[in-house]
Amino acid sequence: LFGMDSNIISLPIVQEISEHGDTGDPVVTSEDPELAEVVKAYELLAEDVVRETAAIKEAKSKTGRSSPEVKSEGRTLSLTKLDGETVTVDAVTLRKSCKSAGNQNPELVDDTVRATDIVPRGNYAVSIAWTDGHLSIFPYDHIEQVAAAQQG
Known part of the structure; x- marks a missing residue:
């Protein structure tokens, strides 16, 4: 997918995401077994963001650049x-x-x-x-x- 193949995550679209956000209770804190797939998807997204950010920071500290x-x-x-x-x-x-x-x-x-x-x-x-x-x-x-x- 145009240079981003290693960073693709599928995020489910479910009503509970909005409902949880509207009440100030993020869906990622839910312990509802029916939302386990949603919670896992957002955890994977967060892990990827942290990993990519760390890689960019490390590269920038070594080369002064964040990209080739x-x-x-x-x-x-x-x-x-x-x-x-x-x-x-x-x-x-x-x-x-x-x-x-x-x-x-x-x-x-x-x-x-x-x-x-x-x-x-x-x-x-x-x-x-x-x-x-x-x-x-x-x-x-x-x-x-x-x-x-x-x-x-």
Whole structure:
């Protein structure tokens, strides 16, 4: 799911959530066995938020960044991950791998295409403006996968 596969939680939609909230008694404090699934789902969400927040803080303390860094280097782009490892990817190959609706014919992408602007989008992706006028949004893990595929 677009770079967020590891952070997906299904939250049940039940009337009791609203009822508990309206009375100042959060549903997560309920001991009603019928709400056990709801309580568990919110506990998992809270655990994930704490885990992700800790990971971001740790990365920021080590690197000064809370997300990987992507830079254009002419015909290639480099992705520096939070652990410091850097991978490179061919600009044309990455541009052709764009999954947006506007990328109908990747085989027609010019071999001289380059990145003109790279902007982080949260902690999971970057938007890249290209010399051909196209705008892509790539999750960091997609860039890493394209780079790995190029390496063979």
